[in-house]
Amino acid sequence: MKKVLSLVAVLVMISLPMGVLAEDFISDAKAQMKLKTLDAYKKAVDLSLKGVAQQPQSYEANWVAAKAHRLYGEECKKQNVAGWKGICKDYGKKGMGYAEAAMKLNPSKVDGYFWYGCSVGTYSDGVSIVTALKEGLKNKTQSSFETSYKLDKMYEDGGPMKALGRFWSVLPWPMNDKKKAIMYLEEFQKSFPNDVEGMAYLGQAYIDVKEKDKAKAVLNKAAANSDPKEKYYSTMAKQLLAGM
Numbered sequence: 747m748k749k750v751l752s753l754v755a756v757l758v759m760i761s762l763p764m765g766v767l768a769e770d771f772i773s774d775a776k777a778q779m780k781l782k783t784l785d786a787y788k789k790a791v792d793l794s795l796k797g798v799a800q801q802p803q804s805y806e807a808n809w810v811a812a813k814a815h816r817l818y819g820e821e822c823k824k825q826n827v828a829g830w831k832g833i834c835k836d837y838g839k840k841g842m843g844y845a846e847a848a849m850k851l852n853p854s855k856v857d858g859y860f861w862y863g864c865s866v867g868t869y870s871d872g873v874s875i876v877t878a879l880k881e882g883l884k885n886k887t888q889s890s891f892e893t894s895y896k897l898d899k900m901y902e903d904g905g906p907m908k909a910l911g912r913f914w915s916v917l918p919w920p921m922n923d924k925k926k927a928i929m930y931l932e933e934f935q936k937s938f939p940n941d942v943e944g945m946a947y948l949g950q951a952y953i954d955v956k957e958k959d960k961a962k963a964v965l966n967k968a969a970a971n972s973d974p975k976e977k978y979y980s981t982m983a984k985q986l987l988a989g990m
Contacts, residue, residue, distance in 0.1 A: 767800070768796075768797040768798075768800035768801040768804060768807055769797075771793045771794065771796040771797035771800070771807075772793070772794065772797040772804075772806055772807055772810050774793045775789075775790040775791075775793035775794040775797065775810050775811075775814055776790075776810060778790040778793065778814075779813065779814060779817060782975055783821075784818070784821045784822065784825060784827070787814065787817045787818040787821050788818055790810075790814040790817070790818070791811075791814045791815055791818050791837075793814075794807065794810045794811035794813075794814045794815075795811060797810065797811070798811050798844065803851065804851075805848050805851040805852040805855070805857075805858070806857075808844045808845070808847040808848040808851060808858070809844070809845060809848035809857035809858050809861055811841075811844040812841045812842070812843075812844035812845035812848060812857075812858070812861040812862065812865055813841075813857075813861050813864075814841075815837040815838070815840045815841035815844065815865065815868075816837070816838065816841045816861055816864045816865045816867075816868050818833075818837055819833055819834040819836075819837035819838050819841070819868040819871070819872070820834075820864075820868055820871075822834065822837075823868075823871050824978040830872075831871070831872045831873075832872065833872070834868045834869065834871040834872030835869060835872030835873050836872070837868060838865050838866065838867070838868030838869025838870070838871070838872055839865075839869050840865075841861065841862075841864070841865030841868060841869075842862055842865040842866060842869060844861075845858050845859075845861040845862035845865055845890075846858070846862060848861070848862075849862060849890075854897075855897070856893075856894045856897040856898045856901045856906075857901075859890040859891070859893045859894040859897070860890070860891070860894035860901055860902065860905055860906060860909070862886075862887075862890045863887050863890040863891040863894065863909055863913070864905075864909065866878065866883050866886075866887045866890075867887075867909075867912075869883075870883075875916065875917070875918065876918070879917075879918075879921075884917070884921065887913065888913065891906060891909050891910050891913055892910065894906040894909075895907065895910055900937070903938060903941070904934050904937050904938050904941075904944075907930050907931075907933050907934035907937075908930070908931065908934045908938075908941070908943065908944050908947065910926070910930040911926075911927050911928070911929075911930035911931035911933075911934060911944075911947060911948070911951065912927070912931075912947050913927075914926040914927040914930065915927035915931075915947065915950060915951050915954065924951060924954050924955050925955075927951045927954075928948070928951045928952070928955065931944060931947055931948040931951055932948065934948075935948055935964075942968050942971045942973070942976040942979040942980055942983070943976070943979045945964045945965065945967055945968035945979075945983065946965070946968050946979045946980075946982045946983045946986070948964050949961045949962075949964045949965035949968065949983060949986055949987075950986055952964065953986060953990065958990060961986070961990065962987065962990070965983040965984075965986050965987050966983075966987065968980055968982075968983035969983040969984045969987060
């Protein structure tokens with residue numbers, strides 16, 4: 747993985763315009779990600795790679811690259827882009843590499859840990875959870891999310907809480923833990939009650955433990971959301987309701 751990342755950095759470095767600083771590329775990448783569109787996420791990936799190429803030992807450049815790769819892969823899945831599984835596999839794997847670099851460069855900060863776990867999730871979407879587990883990614887993913895929770899559970903609008911809840915929910919038996927899933931997702935909802943993704947995940951968790959009334963309440967709220975950027979999760983909520 748290090749050799750692959752190094753080769754990418756060298757190739758990107760060759761094409762860099764003179765006088766542009768790594769900080770500029772990273773700042774622009776962050777700005778693109780805030781737009782929350784597929785094209786913007788792809789631009790963020792390209793910009794973050796240029797930042798890493800200029801400063802391969804930059805903690806910020808590496809975690810931003812990890813985040814950009816994760817968000818692009820995730821958005822391809824949500825929009826059902828042709829070949830999205832291959833994209834998730836590729837970009838999730840690369841995101842894991844940049845996140846690991848960030849974790850090593852600054853093990854006391856949350857970003858690397860959180861985006862490593864998220865990148866594994868994207869990679870798993872591409873290759874399947876079973877394959878990811880066979881590759882030994884369960885323990886490291888759990889550790890990365892638990893560490894991000896301990897360091898700053900409110901990071902990325904409560905991302906560590908939501909991620910841990912989903913993690914314990916989607917693992918196959920006997921590794922999953924439905925009680926832990928609900929615990930983290932309920933904690934998340936207390937702080938972010940209108941987050942559609944979190945509601946969809948919590949509704950699924952309630953269904954798993956046969957709490958149908960609680961599931962219907964939270965899923966109905968999620969399904970009623972009309973924000974086009976949340977369509978993937980409002981649709982998920984509708985599908986869960988239809989299957990009850």
